[in-house]
Amino acid sequence: MSIRNQIKSRLPKGFLWRLSALNFLVVASAIVVSGLAIYNTACFLMDAMGGLEEQRQEQFNATLFNYLWIFIITAIVTGSLLHFYMTKKLIKPIRSLIESTKQLKKGNYPDPVEVTSQDEVGELAVQFNALIQQLHMNDQNRQKLVSDLSHEFRTPLTNLNGYLQSLERGDIEGTQKLYKSLYQESRRLTGMMEQLEQLKEWDFANSQTYTKNREVDITTLVGQCAAMFNLQLDEKNIALSVNVPSCTLLIHEEGTQQIISNLLENAIHYYNGEGAITVHGERQKSVYQIAVCGPSGFIPEQEQEKIFERFYRLDTSRSSDIGGSGLGLAIAKEIVDRHGGEIGVTSEKNKNTFWFTLPFA
Structure with missing residues (x-):
């Protein structure tokens, strides 16, 4: 991976930046409006009390205005950084879910997502981990079923093919006993397929909420x-x-x-x-x-x-x-x-x- 891609992968995603920018605008607007309201109120009260000369009143107003701006800027920067950090920590499990989903899409079963909270995001991570585990188990069962089916059908099919080829070539003669044996082998395969159909039906029934009891x-x-x-x-x-x-x-x-x-x-x-x-x-x-x-x-x-x-x-x-x-x-x-x-x-x-x-x- 190139340095540019590494840097890009470490940068916050668009959602985090948009959320932080929106929070910055809301917090900044609220603080600026509140600061100006406090400034105007303080200036009005000092002017109404009439205890200061005009030059000292202007000096007071300027000093208060400067301090308010320092407070506003400090509050906006501190609040934005704190919000950015908390939001980044909050959506970390979501990023892990996205990466795990990408791995699952490629056909790989990812490691369980770390659960860091007990809120809705934590519950989502728990359910996602359970889903991955269930999918993995289903895949293992499917592979085992295919392997078992291959093993179960190989021997009888080989026997049937062998006898039928020998009959076709004339190596052996067909007898009632042989035909009965071949028929029983065929019936056994048919019975096995019927049992597999029953098993599939009950597998499906177990996943349903309705009942026919x-x-x-x-x-x-x-x-x-x-x-x-x-x-x-x-x-x-x-x-x-x-x-x-x-x-x-x-x-x-x-x-x-x-x-x-x-x-x-x-x-x-x-x-x-x-x-x-x-x-x-x-x-x-x-x-x-x-x-x-x-x-x-x-x-x-x-x-x-x-x-x-x-x-x-x-x-x-x-x-x-x-x-x-x-x-x-x-x-x-x-x-x-x-x-x-x-x-x-x-x-x-x-x-x-x-x-x-x-x-x-």
């Missing part, structure tokens, strides 16, 4: 969800016990059904051991808790928070045949967050309990 009896709702798995439970010879006391909740009905169905599907898919899968409801202080418990493998404590992240699966191989798409629990968490509740898991040696809460209000 209505009063629903939770016992009836859970019973309807459980009935959908009767055939699957009978085929695998798994017992299901439902104990959900009646309670009317103001909830998003389809979303809550999706949570319960997802937890039941996981409990059946990961069933490993003996005993029934249970669905238990309980009224607590300000929330209603629903827990789905079933025999399955132990989930380490460090993994219990991560399983609600998108595309996260416990198995290191990330095999979809074992771990699903890794989106079901993420969707459930989005729906629970939309209701203002909580979701979590408690894991024991041979039993896992997934629970979530729904506020009464």
Whole structure:
């Protein structure tokens, strides 16, 4: 940067100069008018008292006039300099906001703006810092989502392309088993895309202030969800016990059904051991808790928070045949967050309990 540009960058901006000039005119006008008023009043009073000769009266008037001008000039200069300094200090956060905005426009995430006051300017800086942080988090989530999508779709698409090319070249012959396998792979990709659409919808819903909640009896709702798995439970010879006391909740009905169905599907898919899968409801202080418990493998404590992240699966191989798409629990968490509740898991040696809460209000 040249010396000229460095000097220019250090000079106050036009807004500060204009504000200072306006203040100078206002202060100077007020002081001059006040000084002249005081001068004329003092001269009039001295003349009315009549205690001075004409020559001494003129000398008094001249001396008073000189002192008033000294006072006026001193007050104007001091007041203007003090105003300039205070204004410069006041708008410093605004300059920082402008520089940060320029950095953001270039695609860089600036450092947080220093908050030096608790007034409106300070509040603006606080909100701006929160905005930058949110944008940064959104960008990181977007990059992670793109990376996860790339990873999730690469393997099945590679398999499909490989088999289709081999069929085209005549290297292999099409069989019913092969076509069924390719069809299942295609359905899995389609299902994953549908889950991504659901996740996007709930992401959007979480950012809105409106709601489509209505009063629903939770016992009836859970019973309807459980009935959908009767055939699957009978085929695998798994017992299901439902104990959900009646309670009317103001909830998003389809979303809550999706949570319960997802937890039941996981409990059946990961069933490993003996005993029934249970669905238990309980009224607590300000929330209603629903827990789905079933025999399955132990989930380490460090993994219990991560399983609600998108595309996260416990198995290191990330095999979809074992771990699903890794989106079901993420969707459930989005729906629970939309209701203002909580979701979590408690894991024991041979039993896992997934629970979530729904506020009464």
